[in-house]
Every structure is written in structure tokens, then in C-alpha cells.
Amino acid sequence: GAGVSQSPSNKVTEKGKDVELRCDPISGHTALYWYRQSLGQGLEFLIYFQGNSAPDKSGLPSDRFSAERTGGSVSTLTIQRTQQEDSAVYLCASSLSGGMNTEAFFGQGTRLTVV
Amino acid sequence: DQQVKQNSPSLSVQEGRISILNCDYTNSMFDYFLWYKKYPAEGPTFLISISSIKDKNEDGRFTVFLNKSAKHLSLHIVPSQPGDSAVYFCAALNNNNDMRFGAGTRLTVKP
Numbered sequence: 001g002a003g004v005s006q007s008p009s010n011k012v013t014e015k016g017k018d019v020e021l022r023c024d025p026i027s028g029h030t031a032l033y034w035y036r037q038s039l040g041q042g043l044e045f046l047i048y049f050q051g052n053s054a055p056d057k058s059g060l061p062s063d064r065f066s067a068e069r070t071g072g073s074v075s076t077l078t079i080q081r082t083q084q085e086d087s088a089v090y091l092c093a094s095s096l097s098g099g100m101n102t103e104a105f106f107g108q109g110t111r112l113t114v115v
Numbered sequence: 116d117q118q119v120k121q122n123s124p125s126l127s128v129q130e131g132r133i134s135i136l137n138c139d140y141t142n143s144m145f146d147y148f149l150w151y152k153k154y155p156a157e158g159p160t161f162l163i164s165i166s167s168i169k170d171k172n173e174d175g176r177f178t179v180f181l182n183k184s185a186k187h188l189s190l191h192i193v194p195s196q197p198g199d200s201a202v203y204f205c206a207a208l209n210n211n212n213d214m215r216f217g218a219g220t221r222l223t224v225k226p
Binding site: 004031033035041042043045048050056091093095097102103104105106107108109 | 121149151156157158159160161164204211212213214215216217218219
């Protein structure tokens with residue numbers, strides 16, 4: 001498909017387990033963002049990748065959270081030793097960027113539930 | 116840090132009337148602003164944007180106004196329709212395309 005793809009769409013995990021969330025951005029998009037939306041909350045910034053630059057990790061809530069972007073394309077968000085407060089919808093977005101301001105396109109999100 | 120703020124969590128408007136959604140930002144490095152619309156169980160979708168060199172951008176029923184000196188922008192929807200009922204997010208980008216969102220405003224348009 002032509003859009004941003006996220007997998008899995010839903011994930012239920014036990015407290016203390018590690019989870020990996022995947023994002024396939026739109027081909028050719030150099031910018032990739034991760035956000036999370038907790039129940040009734042807004043879009044909380046997590047991390048931003050732009051081309052080959054060092055990512056902006058300033059939004060990651062703790063050292064249990066990490067993200068990679070391999071080959072400038074697919075990204076994985078890893079949450080180690082999950083806690084119940086990690087339950088949220090995790091949204092990925094990508095944009096063409098390349099020095100121009102442009103809109104970002106979002107995936108459908110991954111709904112994470114930690115039980 | 117709340118660099119982008121939407122202080123109204125909800126707004127209710129009668130069909131046919133104007134909806135005005137507000138957004139404030141604190142970082143003067145932001146130079147491009149966007150509005151996204153989000154339905155339940157879907158990702159946000161882009162609605163309209165404005166560059167900091169402009170003070171108004173119009174697209175059909177949607178108009179975004181930017182007041183740089185006040186660090187304020189607003190989205191006007193005229194006339195409002197029931198299908199416009201959704202959560203609206205304001206977003207701001209700096210010149211590195213680093214994007215931050217507001218907390219969102221839930222718009223309900225009543226028939």
C-alpha cells in the first residue's frame with residue numbers, strides 16, 4: 001500500500017515483558033515520527049528521525065523506551081519491561097521533508113495494552 | 116514541555132454555524148503550522164496548513180489564521196457539518212521539520 005503501515009495493530013502483553021512496534025513509512029519519506037496517545041490525552045511526542053541525522057529522542061519517557069530506524073526506512077519502537085502506564089495507542093508518521101515543510105502522514109497506530 | 120497548547124478540550128457547535136478552534140505556541144522557532152483531524156480508531160489525517168510568512172490560508176470550508184506576534188493560530192470551519200465532528204489537533208514544525216502537537220480539541224457538530 002501507499003500509506004504508513006504499522007504492526008501489529010493491537011498488542012496485549014504482560015507487565016514486565018518487552019514489546020516491539022514496527023512502522024513502515026511511505027517510500028522516500030526522510031522524516032519519521034513516533035507519538036503516543038493515552039486514553040483521553042493528546043499526541044505525546046516520543047522520537048523523531050530525519051534522514052541520517054541523530055534522532056531527537058527528547059520525548060522518550062524513560063530509558064525503557066528506544067527506537068531505531070534501519071536503512072532510513074523501517075522503524076521499530078521497543079519498550080522494555082512494560083508497565084501498565086505504557087498502555088496507549090502508538091502512532092507513527094512520515095513526511096517527505098527534504099528541507100521543505102510538508103505535512104506528515106500517519107499510520108493507523110498500534111494499540112498496546114499492558115495487563 | 117507543552118510547546119503547543121490547545122486550551123479547549125471540547126467544543127460544541129450547531130450545524131451550519133462557525134466552529135473556531137484555537138491553538139497557542141511558545142517556541143518562536145516554529146515556522147509551519149498544521150491542523151489534523153482524528154476519528155476514533157484511526158490515525159490523524161492532515162487538514163490544512165499555513166506557513167509563517169502568511170497570516171491566512173483558506174481551503175473550502177476551512178480557514179487557518181496565524182497571528183505570529185501573539186503566537187496564536189485558529190481554525191475556522193464554516194459552515195460546520197455533523198461529519199466534522201472529530202478531534203482536531205494543532206501541530207507546529209521548526210525548520211528541521213521537528214513536529215509537536217497540541218492536546219487536541221473534540222468538536223461536536225449537532226444537527
